[in-house]
Each structure stands twice: as structure tokens, then as C-alpha cells.
Amino acid sequence: MEKLMLILGLAMVFVGLGLSMAFHSDELLVEDEEFGLEGSATDVPYARPSQPTPTRKRSSDPDSDSKIQFSLEHAFGESEFSPAGTFTARLKTWSQGAQTLTKLRFSRNSLTEAEMEQFQKLLQGDDFYRIRLPSNVLNPPGRDYIVSSVKARCLPRDGLDEHFVIHTEGVNILAVNYGAPGACPYPRQLKLPSKWAFNSYTILKNTEQAPRTPVFTEEITVGENGEIQVPPPEKSFWAKYWMYLIPLGLIVMNAMTQAMNMPEEQAASQGQQGGAAAQRAPVPAVRRR
């Protein structure tokens, strides 16, 4: 086990993603962008089963990984289900005890002659191609199988293109969105694939958290017509009380000038002593000159 981890660690360094990364899988983030979030119409690179996906070093915290396998079964029209491929995923156990699936990989068995024949029959009859997965990956099939079907005529492009979106909740699989990766307009035309091999795209999807309801501490009143009567911003002290301040200022100014004038008048009329007292400051200046 340790050896394996060492190799994984080395592989990671070689791939060049040795930077310290968040523990969360980036696959989930990619899917989040694809679904749900508004305004993102960008094409998403799919996790192709053949592509080498960078694996991450096991971090030092107590969360542990283990590998898990579960099988995909398929049926042609009303036939019995038979094994069609294997999903491999990492089961991550979090320190709180919760378990999640990450890093889903899928390898499909190649179609046998008999299966090819059956598939052709489906295409001719515009019948359903059905798949199923266990609803619990730890002890399959769980309570029941997750079944999904698609009209067989939707799948052929060059090869047979299929697209899985597996909705999980911990170790449970809730549902699988299965179908063609693109459009499948009605009426469906009969088209045989040039290559009898499946191109599979798989996505693992977990639930999204609802955005929190905004809580405003400020009371905002809504008028009858729907417009919001936003309380006007708090005005500055000056803006609020200018009508009182200006008269007050005028009065003060007036009083001051009067107070200035009074001693002058007194000085002028009552003799020099008072005037000297009032005009003590200018006198030395005059002298300096």
C-alpha cells in the first residue's frame, strides 16, 4: 500500500501538479460549472475514460481512500440485463464518517457479436437500450437498481456515443442521466454506426447547497406599487442644520462686530486709557515702523 502511494506521489510530481492543492476533487467543481450556475455556457472537458487523470497524494489527515468497483449492466429492449462495463471510483471517508465517491472511471466491455446483432435490431425497431446501476455501491444492488433507458437511435454517431451523469449521495446512487451527449431530434432517423464501440463520457454529480436566504438587518419598506422606499442616506450635520447654523453664525458675527465696535466707540469718546487698553497690540507695530 505504501509503495503504491509512493508511486502515486511520484506520478503526481511528474504530471506537474505537485502544488499543494485543496483536498476537494476538482471534478465536482467542473460539473458545478456545467449545471446549475447561471450564465456558464462554456463547453466542459469531459473526463474521458482513456485519459490519464492526475492522481493526488494522500494527505496526512485521517480521511482515507479506498477503491471501489461497481458494474454497469445493459439490456436490449426486453432482454435480460447482462454486464456491460465496470465503474471504478475512489471512496473517500471523511473524518466525520461521511463517505463520498470521487474520481470515477469507466471501462466498457466491447460488444460481442450477439450484442451487436441485438443492438441493430433495436435500431431497426426504434426500441429502448436500457442500462442499470446498483443504488448502493458498497453492497450492490442496494434497495433497487437505478434503471435508465434511451431510444437506441439516439446513440450512433461515428461510434456509439453515450453520456452518463451519475447523481450520488454518499455511497448511494440516486439517479443516472443516460443518453446521447448531444441532441436527438424527433423523428429519429435510422443510422448505423461506422464503428461498433462505445465512446463514454461520465460525470459524477453531488448535490448543490442552496444559497442562503439574504437577511437584511435594516428594515426596508415596500410600497404598495412594489417600489422600495429606501430610507434616505444620513445627511451630514451641516446639511441638516444649516438653516439654524447660518442665522446663528450671523447673530454671532453681528454680536462680535458690535463688541469690537463698542470699545472703539468708548475709547473715542471717553479718553485715551480705554483706547490704549484696547489698542495695545497695534501700538508697538507703529513704533517699530
Place this chain on the structure above:
Amino acid sequence: MAARVLSFYLLLFLSIAQLGVSLYEDQVGLMDWHQRYIGKVKHAVFHTQRSGRKRVMVSTEQNVIASLDLRHGDIFWRRVLGANDSVDGIELALGKYVISLSSAGGTLRAWNLPDGQMVWETSLQGSKPSKAFLLVPTNLKVDKDNLVLAFGGGCLVAVSSIDGEMLWKKDFAAESLEVQQVVQSPGSDVIYVLGFVGSTQFDIYQINGKNGEVIHHETSNYAGGFSRNTLIVSDDMLVALDVTGSILITVNFQGGKVRIDVKPISDLVGYYSGQVELLALRLGRMFALKAHQHIALISVTNEGKLEVAEKVNSAAAISDALPFSEGQLAVARVHHEDNKVQLTVKLGNDWSTNLLDETVKIDGQRGLVQKVFINNYIRTDRSHGFRALVVMEDHSLLLVQQGEIVWTREDGLASVLDVTTTELPVEKDGVSVSKVEQNLFDWLKGHVLKLKGTLMLATPDDMVAIQAMRLKSSEKSKMTRDHNGFRKLLIVLTQARKLYALHTGDGRIIWSLLIGSLRKSDACGHPVGLRVYPWQVPHHHAMDENPSVLVVGRCQLSQDAPGILSFVDAYTGSEIESSGPVHDVLQVIPLPFTDSTEQRLHLLIDTKQRGHLYPRSREALGIFQQKSSNIYWYSIETGNGIIRGYAIKGSCIHEDSDDFCFEPRDLWSVVFPGESEKIISTATPKLNEVVHTQAKVMAEQDLMYKYISKNLLFVATASPKASHGIGSATPEEASLVVYLIDTVTGRVFYRMTHQGCQAPVHAVFSENWVIYHYFNLRAHRYEMSVIEIYDQSRADNKDVLKLVVGKHNLTVPTSSYSRPEIVAKSQSYFFTHSVKAITVTLTAKGITSKQLLIGTIGDQVLALDKRYLDPRRSLNPSQAEKEEGVIPLTDSLPVIPQSYLTHALKVEGLRDVITVPAKLESTTLVFAYGVDLFFTRLAPSRTYDSLTEDFSYALLLLTIVALVAAIVVTWIWSERKELQEKWR
């Protein structure tokens, strides 16, 4: 096209101008009506002695306690208890209180007799569930205080009738006694408590009524074993059946000594078969035994011998005995004879004497008599007279006196199960308007009065006349189709399996039908009605063909019981055809195809998920087989937490199948993890909803395409703890997950978790959005969330050039098998009320803006504009967004008092609200039902496409005439002046 654009702008303008809908005081009753009901009566207590107002107190199966006027049947007062608070008994105490025991002996309340105010309430905590009895002894007094004895939850409790204080309590559950009866010994304070321990031991306790002490306790055994069906015959005798139900046991407990006698029932009544039942009636020294479709009245002689007094047909009803003068007992018996009902009042002590024998003619659509209560009065000639309150099979209530029906109440309408609507007949030649409007003079007089009102010339008397005229405008209650589509028939199915047609104009009953095929029969023991669907809606032959409805019922309450189908003519109210018992019915799917007679094809799904096609004709089969490859359905297994999708596989292969039966094939399944999620609510878009535009123009000239599909399912699941009432889970344990699932492929389009939120969830799905209501445990408040979904695959179709050249995919049929590119937007808001029902307005073309109709906990209907629940609301909307009508973000949704549709009224016990589009685009019809019925007309964006009803045409005419006259006069003047100028 221009008109449409114009109307759109007009609509935009109006919707911005006015968000609330409100009406003026004098508009009440113009287009709305409200009917008050009480439900099926189960107890009745008369209050006629020494009182000015003669009344009867009743309690009903809809948990209503009401006081009715005995003269007219009007409601004096009415109290509707909660849904789980069923009434166990009512009694009068102190001559001024009505005492009610409810919730299986859990709650004791006293109501003031004249006005129904609650005087006191006492909660009785029992230790284990048991039968519940209420006993108001006549002369049991403690310090001038009358006692009320209540038994419930295994405890006998004595309560003061003045203030509801508990005086003493005796627990019998500890002694593992299953109490069957509680009686007072006549003329003493001793209370007898009778019951069983195990199946063979009979116990009797004598209890001092004043302090609850046990005076005496005696047990006795009967090896045969008792069944739990017992009856008190007289003050000292109890009748019971043994376990096999074939032997009658009489227990004599006179003076505390127990003596058990047995007698085989066949000795008494002769041959019988089937179940025997003791009828819960108090008949003095008699009791009634129901066996083999007969009721045997058995009297007990003074020596304790049993004798059969009379055998009557089981369709009869017998009242409790009524003491009317010294020691005399009167018992009423009602039975059917041909089309008439025979009411006989007999002397209880001497069964051969008839005190009264009357024949009453009762409408056959009311079915059989279910219950009868009698009351005596003194006639003018000082002899004793009797009146009887009769409960019929359709839950209606009748008062019979002197061989006549004094009044009737249609209380079946308190338990509406399902509603559908049909159009009224087209107005035919020969019925002219003037005929309905009486004559031209009246019409003119009305308009002149209206004119006076508008010009403020009217006297108060005139105003009253105008108001009266507006209220009973003959226009709105006409029996023909109107141009605006306001007049319709509401076809209502009630719990009593009766179908009513109500006129939307004034709410009167046009016809009613007790559905014959849904009545009790040998093949069908306990039939129940389920749903009603429009079956045939004639458009091409609207003049000479009547529409019809399909009523789906079941033989029993359980899902796998055989189904019953009945087809009823919507104009005449007669059953055209019925079939049943047939296969069981789990789901009814109206298909979007009709045959040449315009009957809609329906696929009925049974519990094995096989589809059964109706109507059963070759033509329908042909249409169905052509389309069968595109028919999908799903089933929700709520208990299992699994949703499965199906398609048609082929014809049925099992024996006794026919051509109209189809096998399903499993297509998809969604399995919710049982330990963490439980389905609590689902919602689907309405099949008859019309969406006007696929595109939504955003601010800044942007465009988004709505993802519109009828094959969507909204599912809400909650963690098992959080799926019960509020308070059963902590915020950490609770989580609510919502899903949007495509029901053709089973794809999960959207999935979101609300942490710390829980049930109950109410949801409504319309166009491309879902709104749901739930409780947020962290915020301690109710919340409403909205999810809107948009289709990204069409997002490129914004280019005008592309549209012109034709390089767009708008005309390509969408397929569920294409991989969806969906963008969802979501936002949550706080909402003050808890919610009983939630729905959305539907209009004919879907142009008018939508309003949510919310049935609040206060039994009112609140209209809330959808624009408040827009996920694009932000704190500071840009100028462009403001112009578009985006309201700035607030954390809670406003409750505007003027937007209560029910204004001052209450729709007691509100269960659901339905909306039906009128022909006029701006208007929708709203029908809310519970114990009460309420109907109104609603214009979510004001009536922008028509003049109001009270628009004064006379004033318009007068103005035009005045203008023309003024023009003529001024013209003459100017001519004359010109002439004078010239002569000068």
C-alpha cells in the same frame, strides 16, 4: 399582431402601475360569493326550553361545533377545530355552556351558548389511547358547582363546569382496564365505570362522583370472551356480544352485584347471516341489533328477559330516546317507503303506541336517512309535538316538523373532494336578452339610476337600490354562456359521493346527483369517490351535445380495491353510463387526444402499472395505438422512496384481459437513499396551462429561452426526522432536497439541498418555474424559494439575421432524449405565514402576469405577485432592470393586506384553491374550498382588455348627445353672429 403588441405594452404598463389587487367596500359580493357550511352532523343537542331563540347545537365530522337557528337553519355561531381535533361528544352544562370533548378525550372545552366564545379549555393528559366519553351529570354538585365527567386516554377526570379546573382524576389504564362505559347511577352520586380486563374478565367500579374514590370494585368472568362492542341498556344493565358475535351477553350490575346471562342471537331474531352489530343508541330499556340487513329492536322486560319488539329494514334510522314527560320516553324511527320517508315517534316504554306518524316527501337525490335526532315541544293544544333533525346520505341536514321539511342545509358541500368546470349551454335563438332583463323600461330605469349615482345626484334610497341591483344582476346568474367566459358550471364531487353543479355567478346549485354506481351495494361495501375529470367537451357540436364528466371512485379506501367509473351529463345531471367494479385505479391520465365524438382518451393505471384505455371503442384504440410509442408515465412510491418511469410495452397477456389493456415496461427509476431522504411533496405543471411566450427578454436587450416541458416533476425529500412536524428535528439533523426530474427519461435536471430546513413543503409548478414553501429551522421562519429553468441549447437564437435566414433551431421539435442544457436560477425569501395550499393563476392565453394564490393558515386566500419571487431580484437593480420590472431585493415577501382575495371573509378549514381561466385574457376564476366555499374573479394585471361592469353607458351616451347639441347650438350662434356682422 399589432393589437397583441399593444396589449402587451398596455399590460406591462398596468402591471407596473398596480401590483396589489383590491376592491372597494361596495364591490363586495359583486363577483364573489361565499357559502358557509358545517359538514355531516354526528351529535346534536337541542336547546329549546325557556329560551327566546330556539337553537340546536351540533358537532360534525368536519370537526365543527355550531349553533343553528332551529327556525331557519342559519348558523348562529360556528367554531372549526383543527384537522386532528375530532369531536367525541357535546353536552350542555349549567344551561349556558356547551361542553365539547375532542381529540379522543384529550381536550375539554366550554363554549358560551349565546355567542360561541370559548369560556375555558382544559387539556386532559391520558396515559394510553382509549374510548372517549363525556358525561354531564344532572345533580352531581360540589359546593354549588356542577361537575363534568370526561373519560379519555384511560383516565376518568372530573372538571368544574364553571372554570374548567380539574377536581379529581382516576387512572384506569394502570389496572389494564379497557373502559367501555361510564354511567351515573340515577339519583345518586355514584358513577359506574364498566370495562374489560383482557377478553374474559368484566370489571365494575363504583366511584364517588364528588371525590373520585372507589367505593366498590367487583369482577366477574365469562369464558366465551367479550367483543369490544357494548351498550348500556338501562341504569343497571350492559349488553355485549361475545367474540364470535353470535351470542348476546347481558350483564346486570344492579347494586354492584354482577350477573351475566347469555342468549344466542338466533334464538331472538331467527335465521341471520353475516356480522352482527349493536347500534350505539340509548333507547331506555331497549337496544337495537343490526343483523342481516335488518335492525331488530329488542326490549328488556323488568324481569331481565329479552323480547324482540320490532324488526325493521336496515335502511331505517332510529333516534336516541328522549324523555319528555314524567318517565315517558319517545323514540323516533325513520324509514323509507317508496319515494317517501315515514317518520314515526313511538313511546319507548310501550313500543306499540305511536305518538306521531308522518309521511315526508324527501328528494330522492338525498339518499337514505343516516341519523335522526328528536326534540319535543308543546303544541298550541297543550299536547306533545315532536320535531326531528334528519341527516341524509348526502350529508344534508333537514328539520322535519308537522310532516313538512322546515329547512334544509346542503352540508355535503363542506367535504369537497375534487372540482372541475364545464361551460354553460350556448345561447340559442328565441331566448332574447330582453326576456332575461324583464323589459326595456326596467333596463332604462336601471341605467338612469346608475347615471344618477355617477353624477352624485342619487338619494340614499337610490344608492341602496343601485347596490341591490348590482348585487343581483341577472346578467351574472344567467344559464347561458357569456362572451367573457365568466359564467361556468363548477362540478363538485363530495365525500358523500354526490355530484353538485354550482353556478359561478351566484353559487346556487343547478343540479345534484347522488351517483348511483357509487352507492353501497353487495359488490362494493364502502365506496369512496376519488376524482372528477372532464370527459367530453363538445366544440363542434356545442349547440346540440352536452358535455359530460367522468367520476372515478373505488370500492374501498385501500388502493387495490376495484374501481368504479361513472359518466355524468354536465347539463342535466343524469348518469349516462357507469362501469364497475372494474380493475383498481391508481392514476388517471387524461391523454391529449379526442375521438370523433370529442370524448377525451383517458389511460387508467392500475396498481400493477397496467394501463387501461377509455373510452372502450375501436376508434379510440386506433388513435391510441398510433400514439402509444410516445406515451410515458411514472409512479411515485412514497413509502419506498422510489420513482419509476414506464412506457407501453404491448397488449395485456394475463387471462381475462381485453384489447384495451396494456402492459407497462420499466424505463427508469430514481431511488432515494432511505436512511437520509423521504419523499414529502411533489408538484407537476398543470396540463391545461397555456404558455404565451417561450422567450424572456432580460434587461440590456438580452434574451433567455424558458425550458418549458409538461414532463417535469418537482420532488421534495427531507431527512426522515425532518419530515414530521416542526420541532421533531434539530437544524443539524434536518435537510431538505429538491429535485427537478424529467418524467420521460428520468433525468435529474436540478438538485439542491437546503440545510436546516424541513417539512411541510407546499409547491406549485408553472411555465418554467417552481415555487415551494418550507420551514427554515435555523432562521426560525418559513421560507419560499423559486427555481426558474432556462434552456441554453436555444441561447444562440438571438441573432435577427439568423432568424431571417432560417438558421435557428426554434422550429425543431424538442425531444426529451436530447441532452438538456439547462440553467437554473434560484433565490429564497422569508414568508410570514404558514401555508395550507398554494396555486397559481391561469389565464386563457397566458399573457397576463401570474399571481400566486396562497391559502394561509388563517383560512384566507392571499394573492402574491410572481414578480416578488423572481430569482433575478438584486439589491440595486440597474436602470434597465428597473424598467423591466425587477423589484429590488428584500429578505422577506410582503403581505399586502389589500391583496387578500377573501377580503373580510374566512374560508373555514381551507383545503385547496383552484383557478380556471375565463375567456377574457385578463381574468381568471378562483374557487377556494374547505368547510366553506368561496368563489371570486381575479384580474392579476387589472382588466386591461374590457370595460368594467359598472361602466355607465348612459353617461357616455348623454355626453355624446350633449356634445352634439353643443356643437349644433354654437354653430347656429356663430352663423347668426356672422350674419349680423355682415349686415352691420
